[in-house]
Amino acid sequence: DLGRIDAGQGLRRLLPWASGDAGRLDELAPERFVVPSGSRVRIDYGNPEQPVLAVKLQEMFGLHESPTVAGVPVLVHLLSPAGRPAAVTADLASFWKDGYKGVRAELRGRYPKHPWPEDPAAAEATRFTNARLRR
Incomplete structure (x- = not known):
């Protein structure tokens, strides 16, 4: 079951949207x-x-x-x-x-x-x- 979890999406949800870090995740670790x-x-x-x-x-x-x-x-x-x-x-x-x-x-x-x-x-x-x- 854990193999079906999208870790990238989970990380994006944890990052604060206002700081712009979520957008940089794809840039830093595509x-x-x-x-x-x-x-x-x-x-x-x-x-x-x-x-x-x-x-x-x-x-x-x-x-x-x-x-x-x-x-x-x-x-x-x-x-x-x-x-x-x-x-x-x-x-x-x-x-x-x-x-x-x-x-x-x-x-x-x-x-x-x-x-x-x-x-x-x-x-x-x-x-x-x-x-x-x-x-």
């Missing part, structure tokens, strides 16, 4: 992050050290810097097209420059229907396969 592909991906605050964003790698193309929440870098779990973990980073710019090449080499053969650009920082983010993008 429930979702809009990734470059346009998807609204839920942020997981279960990790006590930093928030976690689990998103498919192709949906993050074009984003140069890691997202932050209240000034804290979000730990980004980059997923394969099948939704399996491919990489974890808190520094997206560094990952695009150094780590992406290895991930691309490993996953490009396994998922040939999905885009794997050589320069992901300059590529357009997508949640679709290559065939769907051509339409």
Whole structure:
């Protein structure tokens, strides 16, 4: 039963409306992050050290810097097209420059229907396969 309770809504009800704190709750600790592909991906605050964003790698193309929440870098779990973990980073710019090449080499053969650009920082983010993008 406790899993069905919306803790965010409960917190908003406890904050005084006159102080403006309730409006800042969504700004400081948003429930979702809009990734470059346009998807609204839920942020997981279960990790006590930093928030976690689990998103498919192709949906993050074009984003140069890691997202932050209240000034804290979000730990980004980059997923394969099948939704399996491919990489974890808190520094997206560094990952695009150094780590992406290895991930691309490993996953490009396994998922040939999905885009794997050589320069992901300059590529357009997508949640679709290559065939769907051509339409």
